[in-house]
Amino acid sequence: MKYEVKDFEERYFAGIEFDGGVKLGKTDKIPKLWDKFLNDVLETIPSRKSGFPVIGLECYPPNFMETKEFDYYTLVETDGLIESTEAYVTKKLPKGKYISFEIGFDTLHEDIKKVYRYIKEHNVKVHRGFDFEEYLEEQKYYESGAILNFSFLLDE
Secondary structure, eight states: OOEEEEEEOOEEEEEEEOTTOEETTOOTTHHHHHHHIIIIIGGGOTTBOSSOOEEEEEEOOTTHHHHOEEEEEEEEEESSOOOOOSSOEEEEEOSEEEEEEEEESTTHHHHHHHHHHHHHHTTOOBOSSEEEEEEOTTOOTTSTTOEEEEEEEBOO
C-alpha cells in the first residue's frame, strides 16, 4: 500500500456538516453535500488558503461501535480560526504526524476498507477519533483515474 508520513502544524478548516450523521455503509447522500459545498458555500468562506485545500472529515463519536454512525464534514483549509456562522462550521486538526494513503477516487469505499485492513494487519497506531480524505488540486475528479489521500493522525 502506497503511503507517506507527514508532519502538520495545527490546521483550521471551515465548511458544512452532513445533518444527522451518516450511518456506516449509507454514504450515498454525501455527494449531494459536496455539490452544495462546492457550488454554494466554498466561495463564501473567508480567509481560505490558496489552491484547493479541501477535505472530507469523518469524526467518530465514543459510541461509534454501537451506533455505527459518524459525523461527516466537507471543509476547506483557512488561514486561521474563523468564527462559525449559520452557514458553516469550523474545525481544528491537531499538530502531529499523519499517515496518508494514496487511494483511488473511483474506488474510494473499497480502498478505504483496504486501508483499514492494512492498519490492522500492520498494527499501525492511529488516532481513532477522526480521519479524512484530502482532495488534490491537480486531480480531475470528474474523470476516471483520479486519486486522493486518506489520512490519519498517528498515535505516538
